[in-house]
Amino acid sequence: MTRDGVLVVDPGPLSTLQDRGRRGWAHLGVPRAGALDRGAAALARRLVGGTPDDAVVETTVGGLVLRTRRALTLAVTGAPCEVTVDRRGVAHSAPVTVPADAVVRVGAATSGVRSYVAFAGGVAVPEVLGSRSTDTLAWVGPPRLAAGDVLPLGRPGDLPEPPAAAVVRPRPSVLRLRRGPRGDWVEPSSWDALDGAEYAVAPDSDRVGLRLDGPRLRRRPGELPSEGIVLGAVQLPPSGQPVVFLADHPTTGGYPVVAVVEDDDLDLCAQLRPGERVALRVL
Known part of the structure; x- marks a missing residue:
């Protein structure tokens, strides 16, 4: 097991990897998948200096717990929730620098359903049919996250300047x-x-x-x-x-x-x- 990347301690009710989706395979019966809240996922990528195609973690209601294997930068967007690093509260919808061997907790959503966790460099699991997205209908792509998984990370890009917290406005129902x-x-x-x-x-x-x-x-x-x-x-x-x-x-x-x-x-x-x-x- 690599010492690099991020260890999944507790995946919560359902956490998956998602990017922009698996396009061009519908004729073979393969769904597109990809992040459900595309705007929140894109914001998370931008906050850590990522590319539009980087894979992020999508949580469902209950959050998840991670442990870093090296120092890194991450951001949590989407459904509002408490985010802590070694029990210290950190900002939601903003880039956060995390030391090695730190415990990151993405709490249960206080409203909404899905939160997004992006890491500088993106989650670098192998692509399946051109995407790193988990499809929960046919289970094409990476499996749902499980305790003990280690998420490999790619090479970080440049962080945006200035790294200010994003303004997230509620959407009418x-x-x-x-x-x-x-x-x-x-x-x-x-x-x-x-x-x-x-x-x-x-x-x-x-x-x-x-x-x-x-x-x-x-x-x-x-x-x-x-x-x-x-x-x-x-x-x-x-x-x-x-x-x-x-x-x-x-x-x-x-x-x-x-x-x-x-x-x-x-x-x-x-x-x-x-x-x-x-x-x-x-x-």
């Missing part, structure tokens, strides 16, 4: 929708009622999809032959409860895609907790 290729499967009265409707996030939401619980959309009976699915597609199963497909979505599906979420609103989907409410706006 509104998802903007455009009519999808199978919008005609929704009855007109249901489509009209969709604009402004509020839904609760269902407990079984995950990296595959944000499942919504609320007003039932009346739709045609039956299924379609399987069709291609894109990021942000809103599929409508027979239950009438919409599902927003996220980064680990399947590449095909037989339920109608009745709408598509605006790309700029997808990062919000990464941070919505079960039970939280979100309003839909039809463009």
Whole structure:
């Protein structure tokens, strides 16, 4: 086991490696994966002087515990949480210099769901199909983090100047929708009622999809032959409860895609907790 890099002491409920995703393999049934909150992951990389393609750690609700094997610079962004180095509180959304053999704790999210930990140099695990992302649907790429794993790091770049804390503003809980290729499967009265409707996030939401619980959309009976699915597609199963497909979505599906979420609103989907409410706006 190398003495370089970062040791995973406690991975928390679910921690994975993510970069910008695995593009160009959908024709072979391989999902794209990648960080769900793309803005938060990109901010973490910038704060440590990384490149847009560096891999970061994505945590889920419960955080994680790490031990450094050498001095390094890291940053934690995304869901607000307590960050400590050897029990001393350090800044969130700012670069932090950490000595060798230090214990770094990324606490449970106080709001939101997913936090991002970036290291100067990025996490340098081998690429799988051109990406270091963990896909939780087909489990392509690196496995989920486990206690005892050592994350190798690449060569650090130059830190940004000045290394000031970033300003992170809350995003309104509104998802903007455009009519999808199978919008005609929704009855007109249901489509009209969709604009402004509020839904609760269902407990079984995950990296595959944000499942919504609320007003039932009346739709045609039956299924379609399987069709291609894109990021942000809103599929409508027979239950009438919409599902927003996220980064680990399947590449095909037989339920109608009745709408598509605006790309700029997808990062919000990464941070919505079960039970939280979100309003839909039809463009």
